[in-house]
Amino acid sequence: MDTSYYRHVRKDISPLLPPTATCILDVGAGAGCTLAWLKSRYPESHTIALEGNASNLNELRRNADETHIVDLNSTLPDIVSPDLVLVLDVLEHLVRPDEVLRQLTERMADGGTVIFSCPNIAHRSVSVPLLLFGRFDYQDAGILDRTHLRFFVRSSALALMNQAGLTVQRGVRVGLLGPRTRLLDRFTFGTLRDHLTTQFIMAGTREAPGVKQTRVRWLAG
DSSP, rough: OGGGGOOOGGGGGGGGSSSSOEEEETTTOTTHHHHHHHHHSSSTTTEEEESSSSGGHHHHHHOOOOEOOOTSOOOOOOOOOEEEEEESSSSGGGGHHHHHHHHHHHHHHTOOOOEEEETTSSHHHHHHHHHHOOOOBSSSSSSSSEEEOBBBHHHEEEEEEEETTEEEEEEHHHTOOHHHHHHHHHHHHTOOOOOHEEEEEEEEEEEEEOOOOOOOEEEEE
């Protein structure tokens, strides 16, 4: 089994990180390498890892201040209120991602940040074969990973955040920096941008009731 996936450090979230964080929760933390990196950025923070794979426990304990091996499809453990929560490429694997995100948001104070990432099912690698041949095939990894239970496009990912009480102001479209992709994006005046994006990363803030979603400022990643 390739374990490198569990050790990947998600530095692609850097543009969305808040200026300060005192308690950081990583849901689906893998081996905790992203938490260890964040600890170097926020050295006074308390880091908490929730992970479903018990084989990662020993390494996870070295990389996080607090660790929990849990079934993420079940009720989450009681933890101190985080002000930065990561749910990176994990909600699409869960039966009720909306319920999990709601549980997480309820634990946060107003002003806390959730950074959520998900693969984009509208990417041209899926949408073009579907349009031309009427089919898609599950794969061992990537957008059509056979372990995915839910699929997201930009609007449904944003709706998931809003339904959990989060307002999204900034996000990253992953996959737009390649030279051919940039050329195609320019040639089509951005109209196909959703089909050129492999993954959406968005930062949502828990706001007081009544705050409405406004236009998201997207960065290329």
